[in-house]
Amino acid sequence: MRAFSSPLPSSSFSASPGYLLQLDFRDEFHLEPSDDCRFDYLEVRDGAHGFSKQLGLFCGHTHPPMITSSDRFLWLRFHSDENVEYSGFRAVYTNRVNPAEGSGWRKQLDSLETNTKKGRKE
Ligand SMILES: [Ca+2]
Numbered sequence: 001m002r003a004f005s006s007p008l009p010s011s012s013f014s015a016s017p018g019y020l021l022q023l024d025f026r027d028e029f030h031l032e033p034s035d036d037c038r039f040d041y042l043e044v045r046d047g048a049h050g051f052s053k054q055l056g057l058f059c060g061h062t063h064p065p066m067i068t069s070s071d072r073f074l075w076l077r078f079h080s081d082e083n084v085e086y087s088g089f090r091a092v093y094t095n096r097v098n099p100a101e102g103s104g105w106r107k108q109l110d111s112l113e114t115n116t117k118k119g120r121k122e
Contacts, residue, residue: 010077019095030086033060048073
């Protein structure tokens with residue numbers, strides 16, 4: 001589990017193969033409030049790039065929900081203009097087993113175990 005705080009440049013985060021990234025906001029979230037978050041904001045995208053699908057644009061004092069990537073990557077950008085600074089935010093991100101690939105692993109392990117037991121009996 002890793003943590004980061006604002007300010008944060010734009011960057012992509014990746015989970016290990018077979019895992020999803022889960023972003024969990026902790027403590028406070030205070031960015032300058034504005035209509036459409038056009039001054040200060042945190043942008044989150046579901047992928048490794050700035051053109052990946054946008055999951056959220058956050059500002060003000062609304063605590064963002066927990067965010068989970070659909071693949072291994074999340075792209076984040078924190079933007080702050082020169083006027084009015086708030087205290088910012090803190091978030092942690094963790095690797096979470098991809099449910100799809102996780103069940104695949106369990107299946108593999110089950111069949112491996114079965115084979116081993118059969119092998120011992122014979
Ligand atoms: Ca500002």
